Amino acid sequence: KAGVTQTPRYLIKTRGQQVTLSCSPISGHRSVSWYQQTPGQGLQFLFEYFSETQRNKGNFPGRFSGRQFSNSRSEMNVSTLELGDSALYLCASSYGAQGTGELFFGEGSRLTVL
Amino acid sequence: QKEVEQNSGPLSVPEGAIASLNCTYSDRVSQSFFWYRQYSGKSPELIMSIYSNGDKEDGRFTAQLNKASQYVSLLIRDSQPSDSATYLCAVNRGGGSNYKLTFGKGTLLTVNP
Numbered sequence: 001k002a003g004v005t006q007t008p009r010y011l012i013k014t015r016g017q018q019v020t021l022s023c024s025p026i027s028g029h030r031s032v033s034w035y036q037q038t039p040g041q042g043l044q045f046l047f048e049y050f051s052e053t054q055r056n057k058g059n060f061p062g063r064f065s066g067r068q069f070s071n072s073r074s075e076m077n078v079s080t081l082e083l084g085d086s087a088l089y090l091c092a093s094s095y096g097a098q099g100t101g102e103l104f105f106g107e108g109s110r111l112t113v114l
Numbered sequence: 115q116k117e118v119e120q121n122s123g124p125l126s127v128p129e130g131a132i133a134s135l136n137c138t139y140s141d142r143v144s145q146s147f148f149w150y151r152q153y154s155g156k157s158p159e160l161i162m163s164i165y166s167n168g169d170k171e172d173g174r175f176t177a178q179l180n181k182a183s184q185y186v187s188l189l190i191r192d193s194q195p196s197d198s199a200t201y202l203c204a205v206n207r208g209g210g211s212n213y214k215l216t217f218g219k220g221t222l223l224t225v226n227p
Contacts, residue, residue: 033215042219043158043202056213090157101148101206101215105157 002027004106006091012112018079021109025072025093031055032074033103034066037088046089049074078111086113117141118205120218128226133190135221137203140184147179147186148204152220158202162188193225 005024013019025032034046045058049068066076072093078085088110092103119138127133135149146165150158164170164177164186176189186205190197200220207214 035217043217045215045217048213100213101146101204102160102163103158103215105159107157 004091004093004104006089006106006109008109009107010110010112012114013081014114015081015083017081018077019081019111020075020077021089021091021111023074023076023091023093023106025074025091026095026104029093029095029104030072031094031100032068032072033092033094034074034076035090035092036060037090037108038086043090046076081113083113086111116218117216118203118218120201120203120221122219123222124224125221126224126226127193129193129195131193131225133193133197133223133225135188135190135201135203135223137186137188137205137218138184139186139203139205139216141205141207141216142184143207144181144184144205145208146206147177148206148215149175149177149186149188150202150204150217152200152202154199190223193223195225195227198223198225 007022031050033048036044047066048056052068063079068074088108090105090108092105094103117140149162151161152158162177164179170177174191178187200222202220203218
């Protein structure tokens with residue numbers, strides 16, 4: 001069974017640009033969550049999607065957005081990039097209609113903003 | 115008070131010893147609790163989940179939950195060098211619209227051969 005797939009794995013952008021990250025969950029998993037991981041703040045919750053609906057959102061500015069498609073694949077977008085957005089962005093999927101903490105993480109997309 | 119707190123470590127133990135990792139949380143309505151392991155340069159992987167007070171054992175790992183005291187712990191028996199990693203405690207408020215999974219910043223464990 002294939003795991004959670006994230007693309008791209010690495011990317012470098014400059015301030016003011018925007019970026020789109022993609023996540024394909026494990027087959028059959030309908031919930032997709034996104035996290036930002038930095039050395040200083042640890043893992044911080046961005047948002048969670050289930051059946052194409054954003055069900056929960058963390059405390060990030062509106063520059064961070066996401067969506068989920070009918071096949072459960074998800075994308076997140078960060079507009080007007082800032083230096084502080086440099087981080088590892090992790091996508092995680094889980095099975096079931098209710099959100100659980102039993103997450104399966106992808107390898108992440110490492111974003112560097114110059 | 116931080117929502118989920120862990121000692122950042124590093125916690126260093128000799129091979130074969132018991133490693134004890136602790137976590138406290140502030141939200142009393144939290145319902146489910148998890149331990150994730152993250153090797154350097156890798157993504158987190160779930161190793162234990164616990165939902166009710168008491169102990170839960172899985173191989174060399176034992177998770178302990180005390181909701182009254184709002185703490186969760188992870189014991190690793192017969193620690194191996196391969197257990198060297200950062201251990202993340204995660205706490206979930208609930209499912210559906212109550213879903214909020216909050217991670218601690220993790221404890222770095224080093225097992226010395």
